[in-house]
Amino acid sequence: MAQSMKDFIKLHPKLKVIIYAGKGGLGKTTCSAATGYWYAKQGQRSLCFSTDPQASLSDIFERDLFGKGEQELARNLFVVEIDADRKISSFQDEVRKQIRDMYGIDEIPKEIDEYINTASYEPAMHESATYDAMAALLASRKYDVYVFDMPPFGHGVRMISMAKILDAWIDKMAEARKKAAEFKEAEARIRGVSAEAEDAVLNELEEIRNKLDFFRETLTNSDTTAFLMVLIPEKMAILDTERALKMFEKLGITLSGVIVNQVYPAELLKRPDLSEFLRNRIEMQQVYMEEIKEKFGDYIRAVIPMFDREPKGMEMISKVAEHLFEKPGLNSLRGAR
Numbered sequence: 508m509a510q511s512m513k514d515f516i517k518l519h520p521k522l523k524v525i526i527y528a529g530k531g532g533l534g535k536t537t538c539s540a541a542t543g544y545w546y547a548k549q550g551q552r553s554l555c556f557s558t559d560p561q562a563s564l565s566d567i568f569e570r571d572l573f574g575k576g577e578q579e580l581a582r583n584l585f586v587v588e589i590d591a592d593r594k595i596s597s598f599q600d601e602v603r604k605q606i607r608d609m610y611g612i613d614e615i616p617k618e619i620d621e622y623i624n625t626a627s628y629e630p631a632m633h634e635s636a637t638y639d640a641m642a643a644l645l646a647s648r649k650y651d652v653y654v655f656d657m658p659p660f661g662h663g664v665r666m667i668s669m670a671k672i673l674d675a676w677i678d679k680m681a682e683a684r685k686k687a688a689e690f691k692e693a694e695a696r697i698r699g700v701s702a703e704a705e706d707a708v709l710n711e712l713e714e715i716r717n718k719l720d721f722f723r724e725t726l727t728n729s730d731t732t733a734f735l736m737v738l739i740p741e742k743m744a745i746l747d748t749e750r751a752l753k754m755f756e757k758l759g760i761t762l763s764g765v766i767v768n769q770v771y772p773a774e775l776l777k778r779p780d781l782s783e784f785l786r787n788r789i790e791m792q793q794v795y796m797e798e799i800k801e802k803f804g805d806y807i808r809a810v811i812p813m814f815d816r817e818p819k820g821m822e823m824i825s826k827v828a829e830h831l832f833e834k835p836g837l838n839s840l841r842g843a844r
């Protein structure tokens with residue numbers, strides 16, 4: 508019998524980070540919200556983090572959260588939806604300020620300013636800003652559990668092999684400093700550079716490095732981070748999960764489990780008034796459920812039914828949480844309410 512989510516959590520007392528991976532539209536954000544909700548109910552401070560302004564935590568919690576910082580939606584339940592663009596522009600302002608302070612100048616030379624501006628067009632910059640925000644929250648140690656709701660970057664598996672991209676943030680900063688140093692050769696020599704300002708920048712880089720190292724260590728340790736794949740009983744999702752499993756293996760990462768979502772309650776088949784259409788869909792799903800059990804058996808941590816409406820709002824989230832955590836995995840195939 509596969510471990511349920513609850514068993515899994517009991518067996519992993521050091522768990523800090525939970526990440527749902529998988530293709531878009533299968534239920535990652537829904538599971539993320541339900542996980543944050545469940546932990547909060549257990550009396551643990553939880554933070555749900557998302558970056559995707561579309562189909563997001565704002566939708567599910569029915570609150571506009573985007574770019575508003577950490578919001579407490581219920582006791583112990585915190586949610587943050589970061590505005591990566593804004594983060595990038597404030598990072599750019601920060602770099603400009605540092606350069607101004609360091610060289611005691613009022614205006615950044617045009618070439619350097621342009622160089623800093625182009626950074627915002629790089630896709631890696633967007634991701635870096637996101638990871639930096641995640642790393643900062645983790646390093647703050649303000650929460651017991653962090654649920655990172657990721658957009659479907661190729662299975663979210665990339666997350667963990669992100670080491671290089673994480674460093675892009677620092678590289679950018681270091682590069683900007685190098686550019687500034689070239690400028691210093693040419694011009695700032697006359698004005699002189701404060702050694703204190705240089706130190707401040709170096710200290711800051713060191714701090715960022717530490718923060719990212721801690722983030723990386725936490726994410727790559729299966730005691731502290733759980734990666735869970737969300738799938739539905741359909742062919743494509745099964746193939747996708749198989750591929751992801753192989754990829755995880757290749758990367759030397761432990762997959763913590765799979766969540767089967769949007770499963771029509773099989774007991775509906777007993778109803779005489781069931782439409783042909785639904786009967787066919789349910790029967791099809793049951794075939795795939797068998798395949799899922801065969802292929803991922805030990806990984807299955809929960810089975811969540813297809814609800815009669817989109818799970819939005821606290822009441823529905825609590826229902827999802829119940830299925831995710833309080834029902835014994837595969838045995839919960841029956842009953843949607």
Ligand SMILES: Nc1ncnc2c1ncn2[C@@H]1O[C@H](COP(=O)(O)OP(=O)(O)O)[C@@H](O)[C@H]1O
Nearest residue numbers: 531532533534535536537769812813814817818
């Ligand atoms: N068990 C479910 N029953 C009914 N609708 C669901 C269920 N799980 C998710 N949904 C709906 O499916 C859509 C995709 O879910 P979402 O959690 O946003 O997926 P993802 O984050 O993986 O893209 C949303 O509209 C959501 O409300």
Ligand SMILES: [Mg+2]
Nearest residue numbers: 535536562563
């Ligand atoms: Mg989502």
